Amino acid sequence: MADMRVRQAIVQALSDEMSEDPNVILFGEDIAAAEGPFKTSEGLLDKFGPERVRDTPISEMAFTGAAVGAAMMGMRPVIEIMFMEFLGVALDQLVTEAAKMHYLSHGEYSVPMVVRASNASGLGFGSQHSQTLENWVVATPGLKVVTLSDAQSAYSLLRAAIREPNPVMFLEPRILYAERGPVDTSIKLEIGKARLIQGGNDVTMVAMGNMVNVAKQAAKQSSLSCEIIDLSTLVPWDRQTVLASVKKTKRLIVVEEAPLSGGWGSEIVAEVTSNLFTELIAPPIRITTPDTPVPFSGVLEAKFTPAPDDVTRQLKYLVETNQAPKPWWVMAGLH
Amino acid sequence: MADMRVRQAIVQALSDEMSEDPNVILFGEDIAAAEGPFKTSEGLLDKFGPERVRDTPISEMAFTGAAVGAAMMGMRPVIEIMFMEFLGVALDQLVTEAAKMHYLSHGEYSVPMVVRASNASGLGFGSQHSQTLENWVVATPGLKVVTLSDAQSAYSLLRAAIREPNPVMFLEPRILYAERGPVDTSIKLEIGKARLIQGGNDVTMVAMGNMVNVAKQAAKQSSLSCEIIDLSTLVPWDRQTVLASVKKTKRLIVVEEAPLSGGWGSEIVAEVTSNLFTELIAPPIRITTPDTPVPFSGVLEAKFTPAPDDVTRQLKYLVETNQAPKPWWVMAGLH
């Protein structure tokens, strides 16, 4: 079991899938000769050649659509959208074409493609290159949405995504690319299954991406017994695991990097509340980023995402009072 | 006070704003000479001339972006995206440019533009022309999102949207264009304020667009006392009005046309639950469309959106048992 950076785990997953299945092909901007702006395709051009690993023009709509067409013919294209925001010029192909293709062909065609995109904040890329933007790809029956949170999930979820018969939006929090972690290449993770990060009894914390790490640190520095679930797949999310956990802990906190208004966490809260209303002993809450664009300044960006301290404070308040705390940025005196 | 169709109310609002403010201009595909695919700009080319009322090429990205640029120079462009899905080729300009322009210019520029788009199902336009797609435009600080539900709100909210200093996504459920209703042109509605449709004590129903009508009919045919709120503005939504109502009724039902997974209703449920946890006597629930593409067949499409009967049944179950019912499509034996 090797220690790898997340970006290396991605390379490894791509490489392993490409070795096993000649239908797997890669394309995107500067992913071939330059090995990817974030080095997530290092060595793959050399290994698999220019037919299967291709640089594209700056044409997201065209190459996303090309992935749709190639997938319909039985290939398994994996494309890279360098920053999730760039889907804003190509969303049509993913949501309105790819996701509906199986349905509109009466089941005759399927679209086994993966759209990898780096997302989220933390590295000073500014307002147009730092959002999480899961909201663009939810509410789209036919499209699966997955987020990695560490090297192991990068490896195992990406492999699963490539094997998935449906289009998959695969989100990669950019800030994690350089993070190291153990990777056991024999571990299989399933799309649609949440990962139990740690067991606990006082509260269930549901997170994705880098917020899994924030939740872990917050739990560690608190004296509470926290059950932490890495949702991993946002669509379709693992109701069973989450509901079972909250049934046990009777409290729910979602830790997410999306804005409070319109973020995905409300979905978890709504479902849990509808289903476990009488069993909850405290209001389910969300700890999110505020309703603001992502600021560039390092000082501001550091305050934009909830830090472990902020989460710990919310956690403590919730469990001690069984009441919803004010938003962390209010607690922290920012607003 | 005249009776008007919704599409006429839109024309009237556009006309009145254009008369009062020379900066208001219109463009979109076939909105000038042909007066709009849904006749929502009837007579406006004649009245205001070809400088201010323009047909565009089939280039949503270009004309949405042109609206951004014109708005930054102080015009008040109102553009038409014929079907909401077409924003999938132009979302970038709205979400990543327009919404962040004030922020990125340190407050120097603002973008007073309105993007009108027809949306939602019911008329047999099929999977690629029938979605509600609010999810594309939420979670975007800097962008307001509004939905009309009748002729009065078409008129008054559109006027308010045009006067708004921020970019506004203005959603027009297509199925309502032909509906008639009274319009008092002196009534002003505010962006950000929900509309109380009827008072009641047993349950608060929050809806938008055509679902307001479904909620009304459902309430009428039930024996319960329902308070119905037309959210009108989804971003930023009127927490105060909704919370006050649920505080009184102690029960919440959101009736929405978006899919269960990823729809906007979860946001309302999550906020209400966090804030009024101890006062609720029943789990807040959502009555939505199922997680499927919109089917074309009339038989299927009629079953795709919750009908008043379905809502009545859910309502009854919730109030009688204080428990969450199964989804209406399960209750109705569809799945």
Place this chain on the structure above:
Amino acid sequence: MTNSISRRSEIRSNELAWYERMLEIREFENQVNALFASGSIRGTTHLCNGQEALDIAIASLLRNDDVVAATYRSHGIALALGLTPHSVLAEIMGKATGCAGGVGGSMHLCDKSVGLLPTSAIIGGGMPIAAGAALSFQIRKQDRVALALFGDGSTNIGSFHESMNLASIWKLPVIYICDNNVYGEYSRINLTTPIEDLHIRAESYAMPHEKVDGMSVYTLREALERAIERARSGGGPTFIEAKTYRFAGHSRADQAPYRPVGELESWKSRDPILVLENQFKESGKLTEDSIAAKKMETEKRIAEIVQEVQNDPEPLVGDIFKNIWAGSRS
């Protein structure tokens, strides 16, 4: 038995079938128009009257393993490629027997057996998809071809530009065909596009291009043959502009009040059915009598199909939940 594949073979092997199929398409569209007017078809329809020659030329040349990415205006190409009038009309009427089981409708036709990809209702939707299909042919070293069909107005969408460039730089076996029928919805092309010959846009991508009379099956076939040969032999993409005319309105009940006086009539004198009819009369393949007989046969056959389809079953309500996820049972 009549199925898509046998109907496709017919049109590849038999020139008279071109004519018969054109009659079929025309009559089909007329009936769709009537059914829409009478309220038997809901939603929208986009008729192809006047544009049949291109559909026939394409179907007469492509192989079954080639693929076509077309648009909401695809009744004609669907029938030409072999889909039965029954399955297409049933889809348009939302019946369980439709080619997409009734969930698609007029804008979403599909038949994998003859390579018709689900048609897209989004302008530019099919253009990169065709490139992607071609990419897979190229990588697998298959001599298959992908073809994208779209209108004049659609050459103004970003996807057109990006797709053409990508196809060219990768030398993909794809053919882009613009059916220039002079209008995009209610706008004459000159009002939205500052050039007259759209095919010159291919220069921006160093892509071979030509313009061709869209009313003549034979002329279209010549241009297409060159493009197909180029694509199959590794020569890359081609852009073809077929000059034609939309005899019907844009969609639904549109009566096209925006046409200049005389324009429709002038184009109708070159009705592609008439053009082929005259060629076949000259060569003795058709006579006045055989023409009349064929027209009668077609009308009768389509009328019967309309009857049949009207009696076809509606989808089951549970069908709403089908075919959403590949590889899962639900």
Place this chain on the structure above:
Amino acid sequence: MTNSISRRSEIRSNELAWYERMLEIREFENQVNALFASGSIRGTTHLCNGQEALDIAIASLLRNDDVVAATYRSHGIALALGLTPHSVLAEIMGKATGCAGGVGGSMHLCDKSVGLLPTSAIIGGGMPIAAGAALSFQIRKQDRVALALFGDGSTNIGSFHESMNLASIWKLPVIYICDNNVYGEYSRINLTTPIEDLHIRAESYAMPHEKVDGMSVYTLREALERAIERARSGGGPTFIEAKTYRFAGHSRADQAPYRPVGELESWKSRDPILVLENQFKESGKLTEDSIAAKKMETEKRIAEIVQEVQNDPEPLVGDIFKNIWAGSRS
């Protein structure tokens, strides 16, 4: 007092200021590069070394009420248009004194007083915005001009195509300028684009176009003057391709290992600063001595600014919540 407007006047009235401003931009970029390397700048930066001539030519001709929509690679055009090195560097370093208060960063510069719209980090982002600004000038019958600046690789994005077509059909007073610096990120333009002269793409839109030496301020000014005159007088848009070269890597720490051997050196022999320097030396405007003095002055001044900015205050954390909604106080 030095502010954006006075710096803008300078460059419009004084040819020597062109040279000084080019030195300033070059030295500024060199310092940004060093600051990034040393970890004092976070995120990313995109330097414009080698491309200064175009920025200067533009700023020397546009009026303050004209507007420019540019990109993430905009330190040069920002300084040329008049923004102070202090306010630009402060923005790049995320300081409260930055032109966007530190919330923008290197990719998002802005100054309304000299018409610099917030620069976009999205390829194609500014192109239609420039068209829209031009639309407002046209409707209000103002003789103002909007200008969009972008790179060679950006001519492959859909927005380019759509914006050019819209600008042309509406005859908007907008100028599209492609700064062809041979690379888009790490890809040489010929690997992504099958034509060499990008300006011919304007033919698709019946738009006047020309290619011009991007290393010479005077030549660029001539082309720009023609385009500006055309735009101001109602003649519509122009597309200009300026052939230049990016002396630095694409961004951050990129060392550009992908360059063919000798390419950089060959372009450096036509360094735009050198070109202008030689012209001024010939005409007697500059001497070896005055050049050396100016270079020293510039280095010293920029070094001081670096010091100052480093000591500037960070934004207040509450600033996260500012300027999100227009017209509201929060």
